[in-house]
Amino acid sequence: MSDEALLAGMATGDADAMAGFVRRHQARVYGLALSVVGVPAVAEEVAQEAFVRAWRHAGNYDPRRAQASTWLLTITRNVAIDVVRVRRELATDPVAVAEMMTTAASDGDRVEDCDRVAAALRELPSEQATAVLLSVHFGLTAREIGERQGVPLGTAKTRIRTGLSRLRTMLEVSHGE
Amino acid sequence: MANDPNRCAELAESLAEVATGAASGPDRARVLDHLSECDDCRAELERLSRVADEVLLLAPSHEPPAGFESAVLERIAGSDDAGPEGTGPDDGSGAGSDDGHAGGEPADGTRRHWVRGLVLAAAAAVIGLAGAGIVWQTTSDERELAEGYRKTLDIADGQYFSAAPVRDASGEQVGHVFLYQGEPSWVFAVLGDAPAPGVYDVRVATDDWTGDVASCDVEAKTGGAGGTINADIYQVREVRLVAPDTPPLIATLPDRSGE
Numbered sequence: 001m002s003d004e005a006l007l008a009g010m011a012t013g014d015a016d017a018m019a020g021f022v023r024r025h026q027a028r029v030y031g032l033a034l035s036v037v038g039v040p041a042v043a044e045e046v047a048q049e050a051f052v053r054a055w056r057h058a059g060n061y062d063p064r065r066a067q068a069s070t071w072l073l074t075i076t077r078n079v080a081i082d083v084v085r086v087r088r089e090l091a092t093d094p095v096a097v098a099e100m101m102t103t104a105a106s107d108g109d110r111v112e113d114c115d116r117v118a119a120a121l122r123e124l125p126s127e128q129a130t131a132v133l134l135s136v137h138f139g140l141t142a143r144e145i146g147e148r149q150g151v152p153l154g155t156a157k158t159r160i161r162t163g164l165s166r167l168r169t170m171l172e173v174s175h176g177e
Numbered sequence: 178m179a180n181d182p183n184r185c186a187e188l189a190e191s192l193a194e195v196a197t198g199a200a201s202g203p204d205r206a207r208v209l210d211h212l213s214e215c216d217d218c219r220a221e222l223e224r225l226s227r228v229a230d231e232v233l234l235l236a237p238s239h240e241p242p243a244g245f246e247s248a249v250l251e252r253i254a255g256s257d258d259a260g261p262e263g264t265g266p267d268d269g270s271g272a273g274s275d276d277g278h279a280g281g282e283p284a285d286g287t288r289r290h291w292v293r294g295l296v297l298a299a300a301a302a303v304i305g306l307a308g309a310g311i312v313w314q315t316t317s318d319e320r321e322l323a324e325g326y327r328k329t330l331d332i333a334d335g336q337y338f339s340a341a342p343v344r345d346a347s348g349e350q351v352g353h354v355f356l357y358q359g360e361p362s363w364v365f366a367v368l369g370d371a372p373a374p375g376v377y378d379v380r381v382a383t384d385d386w387t388g389d390v391a392s393c394d395v396e397a398k399t400g401g402a403g404g405t406i407n408a409d410i411y412q413v414r415e416v417r418l419v420a421p422d423t424p425p426l427i428a429t430l431p432d433r434s435g436e
């Protein structure tokens with residue numbers, strides 16, 4: 001069954017659709033939560049909360065806007081960021097995690113989409129790739145990224161913007177658009 | 178609508194941060210303000226946002242501990258017992274500011290029927306959360322709101338859009354309010370020159386309903402906040418920003434109910 005069909009089921013309160021949706025996406029959601037918050041017990045709470053929100057918002061999901069997986073991961077990221085903002089002590093070292101994500105070749109679990117993104121990210125200067133990941137995954141503001149990378153605010157802002165724009169160009173080319 | 182290329186260039190970096198979801202509140206407010214009158218930046222934000230969302234796919238997958246799925250199913254049973262989260266003109270309790278969820282509750286009662294069939298108590302989920310000591314509702318509501326708003330902007334393409342200046346007691350313009358018609362509709366207030374720092378309630382009034390939809394945290398002179406309403410935006414007559422010890426800041430909406 002497609003994600004769209006599962007989400008449509010969830011929007012009408014179908015618990016079986018929800019169970020199927022959870023099974024299909026739990027590894028990704030939990031993996032993202034874990035990479036941001038770093039502590040398994042907290043990551044589990046974050047992942048659960050993300051699915052609860054997906055259930056509540058299933059009726060608002062619009063397949064024209066995003067794939068179900070990216071939509072769900074966006075929700076997960078938002079929940080995870082909240083937790084690390086409130087509980088600073090949880091923070092893994094975001095820079096280390098971001099660098100790991102850029103340099104790691106393809107993981108066994110990764111799908112094709114993700115290899116494409118990983119390949120594009122590796123084309124960027126590493127400080128730009130890291131800045132983009134710190135912004136996207138950890139929700140760090142340009143000021144926070146500048147502090148962590150030891151560069152002025154303006155430089156951090158430029159890294160995020162330039163990195164993201166270049167990624168866009170590369171990904172749009174590989175989409176054949 | 179007219180574009181100011183200088184303004185676009187000025188905001189390009191903040192635009193990227195709105196796309197990644199990491200922009201600070203005031204930056205986000207400035208960008209949203211500009212998007213309402215700039216098709217180019219709206220299109221650019223859409224493209225950058227898609228890229229940013231794809232970058233999320235990079236996180237390595239990891240199987241959660243055993244029992245994860247049933248824990249989630251217990252939670253949804255519990256959370257739904259708390260009742261639908263959409264509020265607004267019908268109950269007069271204010272929309273969106275309590276938990277900020279942008280609606281999406283099915284109106285047909287199917288889910289509530291299903292929920293009643295479950296034996297698990299809502300309390301279990303609540304205790305589970307409290308035990309972990311996690312606070313959810315700090316910033317993500319606002320971020321989700323802005324993301325929803327970003328999408329609403331794009332979908333509506335400015336078509337169902339209304340805006341008005343916010344003025345202080347002397348008639349000076351100190352900000353803007355923006356309203357978008359959608360499912361749900363949105364009200365967003367941006368202050369660029371508030372008379373005093375503090376927390377302003379964003380109070381929306383139609384002919385037959387008044388409610389607070391958000392609170393706007395003003396640091397120095399700027400801030401922005403918004404929420405959803407169940408009303409048609411063309412029913413909105415006035416938006417007030419209300420803070421203690423400060424005369425209200427008022428935006429009066431054009432009367433377009435006859436259009």
Ligand SMILES: [Zn+2]
Binds near residue numbers: 180184185211217219
């Ligand atoms: Zn522009």
